[in-house]
Amino acid sequence: MFDFGRAIVITGHYGSGKTNIAVNLALDLAGKGERVCVVDLDIVNPYFRTADFEELFKSRDIRLAAPRFANTNLDIPSLCIDMEALLDNYKVILDVGGDDSGALALGQYAALLSARGCDMLYVVNKYRFLTHTPEEAVELLRDIEQASGLKATGIINCSNLGESTTAEDVESSRDFAGQCAAAAGVPVVFTAAKRELDMENVYPVEVYVRPFWEENHDN
Numbered sequence: 001m002f003d004f005g006r007a008i009v010i011t012g013h014y015g016s017g018k019t020n021i022a023v024n025l026a027l028d029l030a031g032k033g034e035r036v037c038v039v040d041l042d043i044v045n046p047y048f049r050t051a052d053f054e055e056l057f058k059s060r061d062i063r064l065a066a067p068r069f070a071n072t073n074l075d076i077p078s079l080c081i082d083m084e085a086l087l088d089n090y091k092v093i094l095d096v097g098g099d100d101s102g103a104l105a106l107g108q109y110a111a112l113l114s115a116r117g118c119d120m121l122y123v124v125n126k127y128r129f130l131t132h133t134p135e136e137a138v139e140l141l142r143d144i145e146q147a148s149g150l151k152a153t154g155i156i157n158c159s160n161l162g163e164s165t166t167a168e169d170v171e172s173s174r175d176f177a178g179q180c181a182a183a184a185g186v187p188v189v190f191t192a193a194k195r196e197l198d199m200e201n202v203y204p205v206e207v208y209v210r211p212f213w214e215e216n217h218d219n
Helices: 018-031 049-060 083-089 099-107 112-114 132-146 167-171 174-184 212-218
Strands: 007-012 038-040 064-065 092-096 118-124 156-157 188-194 203-205
Touching: 007 018, 007 099, 007 112, 007 132, 018 038, 018 049, 018 092, 018 118, 018 203, 038 083, 038 099, 049 064, 064 156, 064 188, 083 092, 083 112, 092 099, 099 132, 118 132, 118 174, 132 174, 156 174, 167 188, 174 188
Parallel strands: 007 092, 007 118, 038 064, 038 092, 118 156, 156 188, 188 203
Antiparallel strands: none
């Protein structure tokens, strides 16, 4: 497992796969005996958020800290989180909103997170609209850094095309992720791919976060 700091901030553009990465990391760390708390700071996008996985987290003894009105029709930012206490007792994973506005919620904790040891990992998806080029992806990262008061420490390549993603799609995205990392001045921490693709040199993930239209279709 990766050697991350006390806090792991997961951020990236909408649809990059950041929430699914946060869920997988939480489950894997808990499976290795870590006491894990997931903090849902995605107060911008109500559709794909870690608060949706409360029951799954409970089954693995993972704590969830979320805005008071998460998953209700009053989806407004109301954060009552004692971050210092969480950092004293847990490995903390923060799922942050997908742009600089979402990162503003993170800013109130920036000094504390930096002092306690924090990795901010920026998730990129080559196939996502508005981050088709490394320049676009890094421009968004800089906006997030400025809004949050934190600097990225690594890039996660989560380039995917949803259910139609092939191993070739993932392989062809590695250069893109490398270019993003070089432009940002940080390393590529890992490339993520669906476990079912059975690829080498990737972080294998289960797909927990699915668009609501796929869920409706399955039902």
